[in-house]
Amino acid sequence: MKKRLSLMLVTIMAFGSILAACGGGEEAAPAETTPTETTDTTTPAETGTEEAEPAEGAESAIGLTEAEDTSLNPAPAVARTDSAILGTVAPQGVFNPLFHQTAYDFAIDDTIFSSLIKIKGDGTYENDLADNIEISEDNKTYTFHIKDNAKYSDGTPVTAKDYLFTMKLYMDSSYDGQSDPLSWNVVGSKEYNAGTAKDISGIKVIDDQTVSVTVSDYDAMTQVNLGAVTPLSEAYYGKGYKQGDLSSVKQLNDKPMGPGPYKLTKYTPGQEVDLQANENYHGGAAKIPNLIYKVTTDTTNMAMLQSGETDLDNVTVNEDNVEELKSVGFLDVNVLKNNGYGYVAMNNKNPLFADKKVRQALTYGLNRAEVVEAAYGPYAEVINIPQSDVSWAYTDKDIEAYDYDLEKAKSMLDEAGWKEGADGIREKDGKKFEINFSATADNPVVDALIPIMTENYEELGIKLVTETLDFNAIMEKKDKGDYDMFFAAWGLTPDPDTTVYITDGAQNNSGYSNPEVDALYAKGKKELDLEKRKEIYAQAYQMINEDAPEILMYQRTNMLAINGRLDGWDITPYKEYQHSLNQVEIAQ
Amino acid sequence: MAKELVEFRNLETHFKTSAGTVKAVNDVSFSIREGETLCVVGESGCGKSVTAMSLMQLIESPPGKIVGGQILFEGKDLLKLSKKDMSRLRGNDIAMIFQEPMSSLNPVFTIGKQIAEPLLHHLGMTHKEAKARVIELITMVGIPRPEKIYDSYPHELSGGMRQRIMIAIALSCNPKLLIADEPTTALDVTIQAQILDLMRDIKSKMNTAIMMITHDLGVVAEMADFVVVMYAGKVIEEAPVLELFKNPQHPYTQGLLKAKPIINQRQERLYSIPGQVPNPVNLGDNCHFHDRCEFCMEICKVKTPPLRAHADGHKTACWLYEEEGKRNERNVGSVGTAAE
């Protein structure tokens, strides 16, 4: 009774870790975006292959540590000769690339479905179901030719009509998935969406294997958007589909059928997903006949790896876990950069932070290295531009490192007119320098950030009033503009294009606005040539680094532990483990 | 003379309390014959209830304990019996009813079920037989509409009716001895008379011996064949009822009788025995009544008087009637006036 009630309340204790496990860690489709995380600690991510050495200095902690001696493998693992068990957080059971949302549904869908093009280790793309793609001079018409041997797991061939059917599903008025199909500007998509047209005029089926798509306006992402579409079998998914109502398609979410390396045999919600190799896969049947995704949680996933109950799992990165897993001996421990970064947003429209000099002073005045060290030890790095150093768009040419420098910060604040008040707190034309800071609770970074930031800013003469809040509550305060500072994290997409730093961009949390940066991003979006785009984004990052609209904190890492008996992986921060499942084999 | 049913031999029951050991029952001996109604009389706290509870062995063990003496029932010493054998006797051969009818019945069980329990337990009756017997018992104790009563709950009955039910429960297995611990004290006079009449005609029908514990001399006069008077844990006088009323020997008994109001005799102030019942802790070797006794002599303060038999069956524990007492106290006045 009373005990029961408080037991129920106490259950929210796992609030933070649940939020991390499946709540805040949602990702959009792999092609467009990578996971955003707020307090996320366990989203799957890629490993850095040997040659992708991080830019600033060899970082021994990050990278792959091979298993020394797979003979130590415990009995349960050795006994599994024809199957592999992969630990995962419970998927939602939405096995359909149009609708899936969590990273865990992604991982399973990537084994069941494959699209026309697929991502490579460095974030660029290569052909998959399609064998060649022609682009018209005006970059507005894209013609995809599908491989002859591209078949669905039920043996039926993948045809252009399936591609058209799938595009219709995307353009349907009741499509509520993660992608934003209308933004691809396919000609005729708006009419189909509105229901005024029965067909999509911009898409023409030339023959069984060729389809051409015309867009009204193109940008660097158009080819990726159109290529990453997984053609769903019209025969299987089309039954009962009427324009305007996708419910018949959604009913097949837990009974998927696709052209990927595996096909689903059994799904027990909340427990496991059993998959079998798809003999009709165009890349040849996978080498591991049976694949089992078993639901694990971060309280016991490490123990299961050690006891051989699971072959692969994502484990929270901290010194204890890494040390423990490395000491086991038969596990490959991949510590790889997470596609995302933590930052302290400042309300640039708030008079406190309007002056660039103040923002720079606040960045100098915060000992970011100590926060990162306290929170993640060697497994995270301070960053100064909003991009992962693994991405082709990364640059560190004339980027200010803002190393912790108390005196510089103090002098900059004096120059900015914030004089030390009687009680040690700075004042400027009568207003005290007091910052209201909000952060989500139960997060290793916040536990370290708040005390250190309070201490640092006290020395600077700034009073910090901190509070912990539910993430959505912070977002709502942001939308109302009623905030000074808050801590959150952003996900990075393989493509550098984003709305975070554009004036009034959908994701612009800091109210930052710099017309030059806006122009650079617009140019970058339109530019198709990779080298030119690198140049554009480098300039943009230099300007953002200079303006310091927010205090960029860290880029952390994820850890993927894999039993040494499985070989043939090709894992990078962009190419997740499930993409190489079709070539992995069990070493005898 | 009927055969002796129960015999208390130098029973000692003591209670350990924070203030010291209380000798609630201090060397008590008397016996009850078959079919006889014996009344145990005395002020509250004189040990009469404890004597009964010792017979039933229902003394709450942490503070209280039977430390000495014997209780013979049909020749067998109950104190030697095992727990199982004793519980087989309780409710079967020896039954008991209590003072507080309001809280003596289990509030959550029906009347019928509570009466049937001893029948099922002791006599192994089937439910059907038990029900018939219960209906019979309810009628016997003078309650109308037995079937309705059978299914009703204790809180639906009045105090008098509940006491009748208690009697029905006690008599269910035709006990040889019925102990009644102040059965009518909590009831008003009219109901009291009915209960006593009921007990009397049951005794005549089933030849049950009754051990009536009371402090009401009216009840004693009406019910008792034989009377035992107790004071501060000891038996100070016992005699057949007429003999006791006609010729009370012990000053305490005389005091009790004098204190009884007599109809149509106006009295300014009712006589009351001076003083208080002594503090029960370590009373010592003396006549416990000495500080309230008009005829108190030196010896009374130093030595406990033995219970001496005088006329047939009339025993008294008082130095006035002992040789030693007579020798050194010549000037004793006349022994109190007998009052009917």
Next chain:
Amino acid sequence: MEQPQNRMEQLQEQLKIVKPESPWKIAARRFAKNKLALVGLIILVLMFLICFLGPLFSPYELNQTDVKNKNQAPNGDFWLGTDKLGRDILLRVMLAGRISLTVGLVATAISVAIGATLGAVAGFYRRYADTIIMRIADIFLALPTLPILITLGAILSDLKIEPSKRIYFLMLIIGLLGWVGLARLVRSQILTLREQEFMQATEALGLRDSRKIFLHLMPNTVPIIIVSATLGVAGAILTESVLSFLGLGVVPPTPSWGNMITAANSLIEFRKRPWTWIPPGLCILITVTAINLIGDGLRDALDPKMKNR
């Protein structure tokens, strides 16, 4: 033969008229006799002293973090070792005690006060009051506590309430969420007691209802109230840490026993650094045990039916 007229003096002298002891004094005497209850009282007082006076003697500051000596086992200068930010755990446990003890006791007091009164009123008046109060209780029980807490957290931050002041809201919230259980228990007891003879006697005396409820009925429910209150304290202490997550209570780095235990939520932390979670866990255990011992002692002391043991 003394003369009758001085009989009255004799009686008075013998009776040694003693001023009768007030029920509370008897209860206090009985409570004092109960060794276990006394031990409980002493422990509780000690806990309060340590938590409120202890920090003054500690050489360390509250938020003094230095990552150099993080995760040190108990040693010379850190008697109970340090946590992963290098903060002295002994100091944090003491400071956490201030919050957890006050929250635990005050919140429970609120829920007991509301629960017992509403329960008694519902039980006594039966028809209308009972229906209304019990339906409100049903609604309270049926409401999803988590969304409410999130909303409250957001409102508090919008109103710019000083984070350190929010602890008082926390106590109120825990109290408000906790009363329903006790209300139902007290109500069912009152329903039974209401039927008993002594209540008809109070009717005969024409006592005011409030006297009937509080002076005659409530003392009988004392045992149930005490048990539920003592159980409630442990729950309140642990609930506090949950509410602090949602911004309703304690903001890190301020420690509370609840959030110190939750910090150790991995098997490794469990095994390798027991000194981070054993002290707060132990403190809660000691406090809860002490409170329950006092509860037992109180119940026996206050229980009118209790024979003088």
Next chain:
Amino acid sequence: MSQYIIRRLLQMIPTLIGISIIVFVISQMVPGDYITASQNPNMTAERADQLRAIYGLDKPAIQQYFIWAKNMLTGNLGDSFQHKMPVTKVINTYVWNSFVIAFVTLILSWVIAAFVGVFSAQFQYSFFDKVVTLLVFLLMSLPSFFIGLLAIKYFALDLKLFPTGGMTTAGLNASGWAYIKDVAGHMILPVTVMTTLSVGSLTRYFRTGMLEVIRQDYIRTARAKGLNERTVIFKHAFRNALLPAITLLGFELPALFGGAMILERVFTWPGIGQIYLASINMRDYPLMLGFTMFLAVLTLLGNLISDILYGVADPRIRLK
């Protein structure tokens, strides 16, 4: 009695309506909605509005309430945003897993609590009573996930007696009896932990109830009837000590289906508790509201049952 039940059932209707209004208002007041909670980095304003239109979140609150309420009356709780399938199907998939362990725990904890409570009352201040009391306090002072972790560490990892988690062994698609045996093996640890957590407070209530009843006069009468000690204690005394505990029974019904959010996560048990908590985090209104109403109905039924049981158990209370 039946008249009372009918009246109470009728009363439930306004209460449920009241609850549905309050719960809906709360869901509107909770900051953020499904779109903000899923934090899709490429979410543009237009796409957000489109999605809100599809989910009907753009309609005024009152209209949303009536649509939801109307559908609910016809048993259609709408589709869960996250799971993209009807709420009823989501609940049906997961709730029975929670029910299984909660039900076994209920039986175990009540039986154990009754025995331990009675014995520790009978031998008050005895060694047994002191040990039990201390154990009860120990279990109450530690958060549930703590005891869960402890149990896994010792029994599953070190002693390898039980599986570390989950409901079935991976890859073993057993059926019929083998499946039941497998699930039972997985259930032992979570059920033991859940029982130890709930048995504590119940024992205290039984003990207090017994302490009060043991000294009553009718217990002395029962002994005077010559019944043996076990019958006196377990029939006469226990029946009366049960009364306060019966009120607690009312709270068990929602707990049976509510799922132990935290222990299900610690033991990787596919229960509804997790799903419900996730639906709140993600502002998946249909699932959140649907399950809350489901629990609300159970709560009201639970309370009704406990009141009826109370009337049955204690004849003195006449249920008008």
